[in-house]
Amino acid sequence: MCIRDSIGSAHTDRYLIGEKVKNDAEKLNLKTFFFYYAPGKTAFQLKKIFDKNLQTFDAKKLSFTKLSHSEIAEIYQQSFSVLDINKPFQDGLTMRTFETLASGKKLLTTNSDIKNYPFYDPRNILILDRNDLKISPEFFNTPFQEIHHETLEMMSLDSWISCLFIENQDDYWKMN
Template sequence: MILKDKLDNKKILFFSVQTFNLEKEIIKKLEELGAQVDYYDERPSNNSFVKGIIRVKRNFYQKKIDSYYREILLKTKNEIYNYLFVNRGEVVPEFFLQNFKKDHPECECIFYTWDSFTNHSHPTQILKYFDKKFTFDPDDAVKFNLNFRPLFYLDSFKNIYKDINEKSKYDLLFLGTAHSDRYTISSKVKEWCDLNNLASYCYYFIHGRLVYFYKKKFDKTFQLFDYKKLSFKSLTTNQILELYKDSKVILDINHPGQKGLTMRTFETIGAGKKMITTNSEIKKYPFYNTNNIYVIDRNSIVMDKNFFELPYVEVDKELYYKASIEGWLKCIFVENESKYWIKDIN
């Protein structure tokens, strides 16, 4: 079935945390495909304080969360929905899903997460309420019997592919949320670039000062972060696109407890860029090519200047489509692709 046929004139209740405006891009694509979308932020508020409280001590904010979802139940009770689509499920309470399914028994409930359950375990308590369940993490897919589906790139990255800049401003680019050993690894790579006359740029984002000071106190790796290099404001999609245009190789540093591939991985595919990554799991995927992807050991970093000179090898058209946001939505709403991405996944 064609994706547009599946979604045309269908009504979707969509929950997602606000993440670098990705939720807006998902809504935009769903609406382009003919769907009507009612969107709610998963969190009652998206300011830095609330995000920090939810990440650090969610119980302190649970009453507000429950009140927020009771209001949504009232607002949606008399609406007719074809799909409930929950992306990530960081705070969606169990009572909301129980009551929503009673009010909308014909609605198909779909869950997706781009985080590992080792980082956020709450979704494991609500999985039973969904008809279709997806995760980007291959280990979680096996452990919790979920469909496996990695992430995607936005349509705007295709324009970079069409307009490759041979004289890039940066040889290497790192963009990412500040966590774990990212600062240590990226600093070492940046030092190597400096010694080898390669230009590099690093941007570290963090969800508010509360999160920073909490992590600095309780997380040893955060004691190494240079506060002056942190940004409490995320880059816009356009800013990210401009940096990609000006860069030759993208540095990807996955969370050490996370096997799923990051959004950066798929953005490099969409933009036709090369990548250096700490995630050795990437070798299992159909787009892995040593011309395009160089894997480093986060505990013993060895760089290779020759990699920067190797020509980029294009991926095939089918894979390029499947890696797009439309390909991602087609998998979620139309067909299961678990076996496509990693052949030996259970």
């Protein structure tokens, strides 16, 4: 089983959370893959001066080159689960949430708001408290539970565009 994260930018407490989850996962004999990306060395060094969370970042674990779309797809295919670390004070879900669940992979996330969405299923989604990180070994011992086709359709780009420009957005994810 594999936990994968941080095919994305190095931000805020992502590194600290990622390393804690990685260490805990390895204690459970889970294979992990972490890829931390920053768009430029100078910008990262400046951010590191002002963001105390980035000051402990091990620069040897940082890439300034993005992975290709095909590399990302291959990593998803090989993964059992994906770790999503939202930015503190972020509203809404990340694209990684939808990519992961639509790929039939389990999701570990620091975004507790996910429990308010109709596709939330604790068998597929493990909510992590960023202040008290604990991963549950049981979460990795059960298979992904299929998501209803109608719900997957709601998660599609076409459906999102329709919601954005046509439908009443306030009711789109209303739980029944």
